Amino acid sequence: MDNTHNDETLRILAPKGHPLTRRKFISMAAAVGAGVLTVGTSAADAANATSAMETAAKNSLKTAGKPTKNLYLYTWGQYDNPTTFTAWQKGTGIAIQIGSYDSNEAMIAKLELAKGTAGYDIVVPTGGYIPEMAAKGLLLPLTKSLIPNFKNLDPALLNFPWDRGNKYTIPKDFGTTGFIYDKTIITRKMETWQDFVTAAALPQVSGRVSILDDPNDVLAIALWNEGVDWNTLDKAKLHTANNWLIKNLAPHVSNLDSYPGGTGGLSSGTYVLSQAWNGDARQALLKDPTKFEWVVPFPKSEIWVDNWALAKGAKNVDTAHAFFDYILDPTVSANEMIYTGYNTAVADVRSYLPKNLAQESVIFLTKAQEKRLVAYLVNSTNNLRTQLYDDFKAAIAS
Amino acid sequence: MLGRGTLRSFTSLTYAWFALWFLAPTGIMLIYAFGHTASVTQAGLVNLNHLGFSNFFQALRYPTGPVLMISLENAVLATALCGVIAYPVAYFIARKLGPRTRVIVLLLVVLPFWTDYLLRMLGWRIFLSPLGLLYGALHAIGWHVTYISILDTRAAVMIGLVYNYVPLFILPLAVVLERIDPLLLQAADDLGAKPWTIFRTVTFPISMAGVVAGTVLVFVPMLGDYVTPTLMGGARGLMIGSLIASEFNEGQNWSLGAAMAILLIVILVAIVVACWLLSVGVRSAILRTRRRAIERDLAAT
Numbered sequence: 243m244d245n246t247h248n249d250e251t252l253r254i255l256a257p258k259g260h261p262l263t264r265r266k267f268i269s270m271a272a273a274v275g276a277g278v279l280t281v282g283t284s285a286a287d288a289a290n291a292t293s294a295m296e297t298a299a300k301n302s303l304k305t306a307g308k309p310t311k312n313l314y315l316y317t318w319g320q321y322d323n324p325t326t327f328t329a330w331q332k333g334t335g336i337a338i339q340i341g342s343y344d345s346n347e348a349m350i351a352k353l354e355l356a357k358g359t360a361g362y363d364i365v366v367p368t369g370g371y372i373p374e375m376a377a378k379g380l381l382l383p384l385t386k387s388l389i390p391n392f393k394n395l396d397p398a399l400l401n402f403p404w405d406r407g408n409k410y411t412i413p414k415d416f417g418t419t420g421f422i423y424d425k426t427i428i429t430r431k432m433e434t435w436q437d438f439v440t441a442a443a444l445p446q447v448s449g450r451v452s453i454l455d456d457p458n459d460v461l462a463i464a465l466w467n468e469g470v471d472w473n474t475l476d477k478a479k480l481h482t483a484n485n486w487l488i489k490n491l492a493p494h495v496s497n498l499d500s501y502p503g504g505t506g507g508l509s510s511g512t513y514v515l516s517q518a519w520n521g522d523a524r525q526a527l528l529k530d531p532t533k534f535e536w537v538v539p540f541p542k543s544e545i546w547v548d549n550w551a552l553a554k555g556a557k558n559v560d561t562a563h564a565f566f567d568y569i570l571d572p573t574v575s576a577n578e579m580i581y582t583g584y585n586t587a588v589a590d591v592r593s594y595l596p597k598n599l600a601q602e603s604v605i606f607l608t609k610a611q612e613k614r615l616v617a618y619l620v621n622s623t624n625n626l627r628t629q630l631y632d633d634f635k636a637a638i639a640s
Numbered sequence: 641m642l643g644r645g646t647l648r649s650f651t652s653l654t655y656a657w658f659a660l661w662f663l664a665p666t667g668i669m670l671i672y673a674f675g676h677t678a679s680v681t682q683a684g685l686v687n688l689n690h691l692g693f694s695n696f697f698q699a700l701r702y703p704t705g706p707v708l709m710i711s712l713e714n715a716v717l718a719t720a721l722c723g724v725i726a727y728p729v730a731y732f733i734a735r736k737l738g739p740r741t742r743v744i745v746l747l748l749v750v751l752p753f754w755t756d757y758l759l760r761m762l763g764w765r766i767f768l769s770p771l772g773l774l775y776g777a778l779h780a781i782g783w784h785v786t787y788i789s790i791l792d793t794r795a796a797v798m799i800g801l802v803y804n805y806v807p808l809f810i811l812p813l814a815v816v817l818e819r820i821d822p823l824l825l826q827a828a829d830d831l832g833a834k835p836w837t838i839f840r841t842v843t844f845p846i847s848m849a850g851v852v853a854g855t856v857l858v859f860v861p862m863l864g865d866y867v868t869p870t871l872m873g874g875a876r877g878l879m880i881g882s883l884i885a886s887e888f889n890e891g892q893n894w895s896l897g898a899a900m901a902i903l904l905i906v907i908l909v910a911i912v913v914a915c916w917l918l919s920v921g922v923r924s925a926i927l928r929t930r931r932r933a934i935e936r937d938l939a940a941t
C-alpha cells in the first residue's frame with residue numbers, strides 16, 4: 243500500500259493531458275529526485291567529469307571563429323542536464339539563455355510568426371520535422387569546419403533522409419517506440435504489434451490500455467502490422483489502416499498518454515499495457531523491474547532522433563558552433579545521458595558512463611533491434627493523418 | 641472624489657483593454673478561419689490570398705458532429721447537476737446563515753480556486769485511479785473490488801466538470817437569494833401561505849435570475865472545456881475542445897482549427913440566445929396566467 247502511494251505522489255508533479263512530449267517525464271523524474279542514471283557515480287567521478295567538461299568548453303572556443311557574449315537556446319523543457327550548461331558557462335564565460343517548448347509544432351509556429359526575429363540561436367527539432375523547417379527557411383546551414391568533434395558521431399546516426407549530409411542538423415539523442423506490459427496480468431507471448439492489439443482485447447486488459455498521444459505513432463501500429471510503408475502517401479492505405487485500428491484497438495484504449503512510465507500510469511495500475519518510448523518505459527521498469535516487460539516489436543518499429551540545429555536569424559552563429567562542438571565531447575555527452583536516459587549519437591559515449599546501469603538494455607538497442615527500425619518524415623498527408631487520428635479518438639469516445 | 645470625466649475615461653480604458661485582448665484575438669481567428677493552410681513545406685501559418693468557406697465545410701465533417709453532441713450532452717447534464725447541487729447550498733448560505741458565517745462559508749466555496757486547477761484534477765486522478773485512494777478506502781471497509789474503473793471514462797469527466805464549476809453556480813445564486821426582501825416572504829406568510837407555497841410562488845421565481853446567471857456562467861465554458869476532459873476522461877472522455885486543439889498542434893492546420901473554434905462560438909451564442917428567448921417567453925406566459933387568475937379572483941369577489 244505504501245509503495246502505491248509513493249508512486250502516486252509522483253503523478254502530481256507531472257501535468258498530464260497537455261500536449262506532452264517524450265522529454266517531459268525527465269523534468270518530473272528530476273523534480274522528485276528519482277535520479278535516472280545517477281546510481282554508481284561517486285562524488286570524485288562527478289568532480290572529474292565537471293573539470294573535463296569545463297576543459298571541453300574552453301577548447302570549443304579555440305575553433306569557433308568569433309564567439310559572442312551570449313547564446314540563446316530554444317529547446318524541450320528539462321531536456322538537458324543543468325550541469326552541462328553550468329560547466330559551459332564556467333569554461334567559456336558565455337551565458338546561455340534557455341526558452342522551452344513542448345511540441346515541434348509549437349516551436350515551428352513560434353519561429354514562423356517571428357520571421358527570424360525570435361532571437362534564438364539554437365533549436366532542437368525532431369528528425370521528421372526538419373525537411374519542413376528547411377523548406378520554410380527556418381534553419382541555417384552548419385559550418386562543419388567549426389565543429390571538430392563532429393567526427394565523434396556514430397556514422398549510423400548521420401545522413402538520415404530528413405537531412406542528407408547533415409547540412410542543417412546534428413543528432414542529439416535517439417530512441418524507439420515499442421510497448422511495455424504488466425507480465426503478471428498478460429501471460430501470452432508478446433512480440434509483435436499484432437500481439438499488442440490482441441492482448442489489448444483481453445478481458446482483464448481492455449480499458450487499461452494507453453497509446454502515445456501522437457497521430458503517426460498510433461497509425462504506425464496498423465501500417466507496420468500490415469507491412470505498409472509508414473511514410474506512404476497512399477490515402478486509401480491510410481484510411482484502411484485507421485479503420486482497422488478503429489475496429490480492433492479503439493474499443494480497448496483508455497487513454498492517450500505519451501508518458502505512461504514517467505507519469506506513473508503503469509506503476510499505479512491505471513494501465514497494464516502501454517505503447518511507449520523506450521526512455522519512458524524505462525521509468526516504469528526502474529520502479530518495478532519484476533512486474534513489467536519491455537518489447538521492441540516486430541515486424542517494424544520507430545527510430546526517432548532529436549537534433550541540434552541553427553535557427554534562422556541567429557545572432558551568435560559562431561558561439562552556437564562552439565556549443566555544438568562542446569556538446570559532442572564524449573564527457574559532456576555522457577553527462578547528458580546520465581540526465582535524460584536516452585542514448586546520444588556520440589559513438590563511444592558508453593565508455594564514459596558509469597558501469598552497470600539499471601535497465602541498460604532499454605537504453606541501448608541491439609543490432610537486431612536496430613534493423614527493424616524505421617523513421618517517419620512529416621509529409622503532405624499530415625492533415626489527413628490528423629483527421630484520421632481525430633476519427634480514431636472519436637471512435638474511442640463513442 | 642473622482643470626477644465624472646475621470647470615471648468615463650477609466651471606463652473607456654476598460655473597453656479598450658477588453659477590445660484589445662478579447663476581440664482582437666477572436667478577430668484574428670475569424671480571419672484565419674476563412675484562409676487556408678498551405679502544405680507543410682510552404683512558408684507561413686495561414687495563407688490569406690484567397691478567402692473561402694472551405695474550412696467550415698471541413699470543420700463540419702465527421703467526427704465533429706458526434707463529438708459536439710457528446711460535448712453538449714456532457715455540458716447539459718453537468719450544468720443540471722451543478723444546479724441541483726448549487727441550489728440547496730446557495731439557499732442554505734443565503735437564508736440560514738448569519739452575516740459573519742455566511743462570509744466564511746462563501747470563502748470556503750471559492751477556496752479550491754486558490755489551488756492550481758491542474759493539481760486539483762491530478763488529485764482526483766490519484767483518488768480515482770484503479771488501485772488508488774478510493775480503492776484503498778473500499779478495501780478498508782471490506783468491499784473487495786478488483787480495481788476501480790471510473791478514471792478515463794465519461795463518468796470521470798462528469799465528476800471533474802461538476803466539481804470544478806459548481807462554485808460558479810453557487811455564487812450568483814447565493815447573491816440573488818440573499819437579496820430577496822424578507823418583507824415579501826413575511827407578507828406571503830401573513831396571507832396564510834405554507835412554507836412550501838412561499839418557496840414555490842415567491843422565493844423560487846425571484847431566484848430564477850440567479851439560476852439563469854449560474855447556468856450561463858457554467859454551461860458556456862463547460863462546452864469548450866479542454867483540460868477537464870483530457871485530464872479526467874482520457875481517451876474515452878473526448879470533448880470538442882480536444883479536436884480543436886489537435887488541429888492547432890499535431891495538424892499544424894490553424895485555419896481549420898480556427899474555423900472549428902468559430903463554429904463553436906456561433907453554436908454557443910445560438911444556444912444562449914435561444915435559452916434567453918425561451919425564458920422570456922415562459923416568464924411572460926406565467927405572468928399572463930397569473931394576472932388572469934388574479935383578475936378572475938377579483939371578478940369573483
